Amino acid sequence: xxxxxAPLFDTASRRLHARSKTLLLRLEGGLPTxxxxxxxxxxxxxxxxxxxxxxxxxxxxxAPYLLLTxxxxxxxxxxxxxxxxGEDLPQPQWRLARIxxxxxxxxxxxxxxxxxxxxxxxxxxxxxxxxxxxxRTAEYLVTxxxxxxxxxxxxxxxxxxxxxxxxVLTSLYVVAFVMALRKVALxxxxxxxxxxxxxxxxxxxGRAASDAGLPANIAVSLSGLLDANIKKxxxxxxxxxxxxxxxxxxxxxxxxxEPS
Numbered sequence: 001x002x003x004x005x006a007p008l009f010d011t012a013s014r015r016l017h018a019r020s021k022t023l024l025l026r027l028e029g030g031l032p033t034x035x036x037x038x039x040x041x042x043x044x045x046x047x048x049x050x051x052x053x054x055x056x057x058x059x060x061x062x063a064p065y066l067l068l069t070x071x072x073x074x075x076x077x078x079x080x081x082x083x084x085x086g087e088d089l090p091q092p093q094w095r096l097a098r099i100x101x102x103x104x105x106x107x108x109x110x111x112x113x114x115x116x117x118x119x120x121x122x123x124x125x126x127x128x129x130x131x132x133x134x135x136r137t138a139e140y141l142v143t144x145x146x147x148x149x150x151x152x153x154x155x156x157x158x159x160x161x162x163x164x165x166x167x168v169l170t171s172l173y174v175v176a177f178v179m180a181l182r183k184v185a186l187x188x189x190x191x192x193x194x195x196x197x198x199x200x201x202x203x204x205x206g207r208a209a210s211d212a213g214l215p216a217n218i219a220v221s222l223s224g225l226l227d228a229n230i231k232k233x234x235x236x237x238x239x240x241x242x243x244x245x246x247x248x249x250x251x252x253x254x255x256x257x258e259p260s
Contacts, residue, residue, distance in 0.1 A: 021119045027126065028181070035073055038133070042069040045141055053146035060146045064163040068140065068170075072133045075171040079178035086182025091256060096189055097245050102257040110256045115249040118181060122249060125240055126180055129191075132173040140166040143225060154212040158222070161205045169198055185254050188244045198233045202226040 046065035053060060083089070087107075110116055118126060144162050147155060172194045179187040206226050209219065244250050251257050 020121075020123045024119050024123050024126075027123070034130075035076065039069065039073065041134070042137065045138070049141045050146050059148040061149060061159075064144075064159070067163065067167045068137050071167045072170050072174050075174045076178065079175045083178055083182040083184050086179065086184040089184055089186075091185045092189070095255070097251075097255065099245050101260040102251060102255075103260045105252065105256045105258055107256060110252050110258075113252045113258065115252050117249070117253060118183065120249055121243065121247070122180070122253075125243070126177060128236070128240075129173045129177040129180070133170045136166050136170050139225075154209075154214050157212040158205075158209055158214065158218075161208050165201045165205055169194070169201060172197065183253055185256075187254055188250065191244070192241070195233055195237050199230055202229045202233075 046069060050060050050062070050065070105113070140162060144159060147159055151159075176187065176191045176194055179190055184190075203226075206223065209222055214222065248259060251259075
């Protein structure tokens with residue numbers, strides 16, 4: 001039975017890996033197109049949000065929509081420059097991932113390893129990090145109304161907190177995406193830091209909103225939204241943290257080591 005199943009599993013594994021490499025090539029080659037598509041969609045979505053507002057467009061705060069649209073693009077361009085030679089950057093002095101037994105590899109030996117690179121399951125993680133940008137922006141546009149320049153203090157505080165959360169976190173996930181794509185050694189721990197900041201951000205928004213004295217019905221809705229955001233991050237951690245710690249591909253590519 002095993003002699004029959006093993007070749008089928010091996011064939012399926014090779015096909016999935018080939019498809020992941022094709023998807024990775026398309027992703028890398030299509031990044032400029034993705035940036036243009038993002039700009040078009042973000043501008044149209046922001047314009048629609050302002051248009052459906054009962055306020056005259058001249059009274060609406062436009063800065064949040066400019067930041068939502070341009071911050072991920074600017075961060076993406078900067079990250080590409082920062083990590084132009086990402087895989088040549090030095091390894092961290094102290095290892096945080098200590099689970100398992102590993103043998104150190106030279107950079108040249110790691111590059112020759114069959115599991116070196118960002119194909120395979122890593123493609124799913126890459127896409128997931130990138131999808132944070134449109135998903136979180138869409139959530140912001142749906143939940144946060146366009147507001148005028150003069151509003152109650154509680155609404156101004158809430159709007160500012162939610163805007164900063166979306167702008168900063170989408171930008172950080174873009175940086176993590178570029179670090180992963182460019183094989184930067186610090187990528188796994190940077191993504192862990194982003195997850196922690198994401199959770200902390202939701203807690204801080206809840207605290208700021210509480211101190212600002214939100215109306216009861218809005219406070220309940222906000223609490224549900226923040227709880228949902230925290231759960232989504234925890235699900236991501238539960239799925240991807242074991243992979244980042246134990247995957248041979250991750251260890252060969254980012255930590256220059258293989259299982260002993």
